[in-house]
Each structure stands twice: as C-alpha cells, then as structure tokens.
Amino acid sequence: MRTHTNAMLTTLELQGLRGIGEAAMPPYYGENHQTAGAFLQKAADFLRPHSPQLNRETIAGIMAEVDAIAPGNHAAKASVDIALHHLWAAMERKPLWQLLGVDPAKMPPTSFTLGIDTPEVLREKMKDAEPFSIIKVKLGTDHDRDIIRTVRELTDKPIYVDANQGWTDRDQALDLVGWLAENGVKIIEQPFKKDDLASSQWLSERSQLPVFADESCQRQVDLAGLAHAFHGVNIKLMKCTGLSEGFCMAAMARAMGLKLMVGCMTETSCGIMAAATLAPLCDYADIDGCWLIKNNPFEDPELEDGKVRLTNHFVGWQTK
Numbered sequence: 001m002r003t004h005t006n007a008m009l010t011t012l013e014l015q016g017l018r019g020i021g022e023a024a025m026p027p028y029y030g031e032n033h034q035t036a037g038a039f040l041q042k043a044a045d046f047l048r049p050h051s052p053q054l055n056r057e058t059i060a061g062i063m064a065e066v067d068a069i070a071p072g073n074h075a076a077k078a079s080v081d082i083a084l085h086h087l088w089a090a091m092e093r094k095p096l097w098q099l100l101g102v103d104p105a106k107m108p109p110t111s112f113t114l115g116i117d118t119p120e121v122l123r124e125k126m127k128d129a130e131p132f133s134i135i136k137v138k139l140g141t142d143h144d145r146d147i148i149r150t151v152r153e154l155t156d157k158p159i160y161v162d163a164n165q166g167w168t169d170r171d172q173a174l175d176l177v178g179w180l181a182e183n184g185v186k187i188i189e190q191p192f193k194k195d196d197l198a199s200s201q202w203l204s205e206r207s208q209l210p211v212f213a214d215e216s217c218q219r220q221v222d223l224a225g226l227a228h229a230f231h232g233v234n235i236k237l238m239k240c241t242g243l244s245e246g247f248c249m250a251a252m253a254r255a256m257g258l259k260l261m262v263g264c265m266t267e268t269s270c271g272i273m274a275a276a277t278l279a280p281l282c283d284y285a286d287i288d289g290c291w292l293i294k295n296n297p298f299e300d301p302e303l304e305d306g307k308v309r310l311t312n313h314f315v316g317w318q319t320k
C-alpha cells in the first residue's frame with residue numbers, strides 16, 4: 001500500500017562527524033532532483049570553506065546565507081538545514097530535541113493519511129492506520145460525503161480533512177463543514193485555492209471547525225496576510241526551508257493568535273524526525289510521511305499512543 005518517495009538525502013561532514021538532511025519534493029512546488037542537485041552544488045561551494053561552531057544561532061546565520069544563494073529551492077534548503085541540525089546533535093552527542101529545548105511530553109498525536117480508494121483497498125489501508133489515533137482524509141471531490149461515509153464504515157477515529165484547495169462554492173463548503181463536524185471531523189485544511197483568501201476568511205468566520213492554511217502558507221513572510229483568513233497554519237519543513245525558519249514561524253504564528261499544525265511531504269524517517277522536533281510546539285501533527293513510503297532507508301520512528309516518540313539517539317533515527 002506504500003508508495004515510492006523521490007526524496008533526496010544530503011550529507012554534511014565536519015570533523016569526522018556526519019549530519020544527514022533530506023529534500024522531499026512533491027512535483028507541484030517545482031523542485032526535482034535536478035534543481036535540488038544544482039542548488040546543493042552551490043550550497044556546498046559556500047559551505048566547504050567554513051568550519052563553524054554549530055549551535056542554533058550559527059545554523060540560523062548559515063541558513064540566511066544559504067537562502068540568499070537563489071530564490072525558491074525550499075526543499076533543497078531544508079535538506080541543508082536538517083543536515084546542519086543533525087550534525088550539531090552529533091557534535092554535541094545529544095538528541096536534537098534536547099538541544100532545541102522542546103518538551104517531549106507536549107508531543108501531539110499524529111494523523112495517518114488515508115489515500116482515497118475502493119472500500120476493499122481502504123479496508124486494507126486501515127490495517128496500516130492501526131497504530132495511529134487520528135485519520136487524515138483528502139477531500140475536494142464532487143463526492144466528499146461518500147468518501148467520509150466509506151471511512152466512517154471502517155473506523156470511528158477522529159478525522160482531519162484536507163480539502164487540498166478543492167472547494168469552490170462558499171455556501172456548499174459551509175454546509176459540508178457542518179456535516180463533517182457531525183461526523184467526527186476535527187479540522188479542515190486548505191478549503192479553497194491558495195490565493196483565494198477572501199473565501200477562506202468567509203468560511204473561517206462561520207465554520208464550527210478550525211480552518212488551516214497549507215498551500216496558502218509556505219514561509220514566515222506569508223503569515224502576515226493570513227491572520228484573518230485562517231484559524232491556523234500547517235508548517236512543513238519542505239515549504240519553509242527547515243527547522244531554523246520553522247521554529248521562527250511557529251513563534252510568530254503563535255504571537256498572531258494562530259493555531260499550529262506541523263505537516264510533511266513523503267519524507268523518510270530523517271525528515272519526519274526533524275519535523276517531530278517542531279511538533280511539541282504545535283497543536284496538531286500530521287507527520288506520517290515515512291509510514292506511507294516503501295523506500296525508507298531508515299527504521300520507522302517509534303510510536304507511543306499514536307505519537308512519534310522523540311528518542312535519545314543523537315539524530316533520532318537509525319539506518320535499517
């Protein structure tokens with residue numbers, strides 16, 4: 001049931017230690033192995049002469065310079081940021097979550113995404129969802145109620161809905177949100193086209209469920225325009241260039257009164273465990289990417305009561 005990810009791993013070496021980062025690139029953001037390879041070559045040329053003392057501030061400084069190499073390339077930049085963070089953890093011989101000062105006790109449960117399929121296949125997929133306490137369902141079709149009815153025949157777990165920019169009519173959307181709330185749905189993600197903030201604001205002002213931005217919110221700079229259009233934002237390392245900006249975004253979004261979700265693309269355990277260090281700052285987590293792919297070179301992260309466990313390994317994950 002798992003798919004193949006085209007994620008690209010980045011390795012940084014310093015003083016005999018290694019940090020591994022990852023770029024997971026869904027096609028709709030325009031990055032691929034060629035663009036990432038070209039960007040990482042430039043980043044390597046910049047990083048090679050440096051032998052920095054790594055800590056949170058110096059990594060943020062390096063990432064500001066890496067960001068300035070070229071616009072875009074968010075996932076490629078995230079891979080450098082994640083590798084720097086893992087290298088820092090390896091140098092300090094401490095788990096990254098500890099260095100970043102997050103509280104593992106605040107880890108929210110993560111949802112497990114159920115790709116829509118025939119009832120027979122869905123039944124099969126539900127077995128993979130067993131360790132998870134929340135199901136995420138992608139909607140935005142002309143038969144959204146049928147999809148939820150099918151899922152509801154299989155499970156009574158809470159559901160997060162991702163409309164993936166697929167709704168167009170405001171009144172129909174509001175009507176659907178009311179019905180979804182009655183059927184155990186807890187949150188709505190990206191109801192309308194990413195640039196249609198007016199419709200999102202209209203729905204957010206009336207919706208009984210919290211409405212989250214995903215595609216409408218990529219980087220920190222996007223937050224300014226979103227405070228009235230959504231109740232919360234979905235932060236993904238692959239959109240926001242990594243942990244350095246992700247932590248800043250989380251702080252700024254909180255200050256703006258927004259709720260927080262941490263999400264993912266189809267990362268391996270490397271990217272997922274990096275995202276997991278941000279998760280305790282968030283209200284919701286959707287960091288299931290590595291459980292959806294079949295070419296994860298690392299062990300799956302540990303789960304405890306449907307929550308990703310922040311382990312005491314230096315980097316959080318182990319090679320298979």
Ligand code: MG
Pocket residue numbers: 162164189190214215
């Ligand atoms: Mg989404």
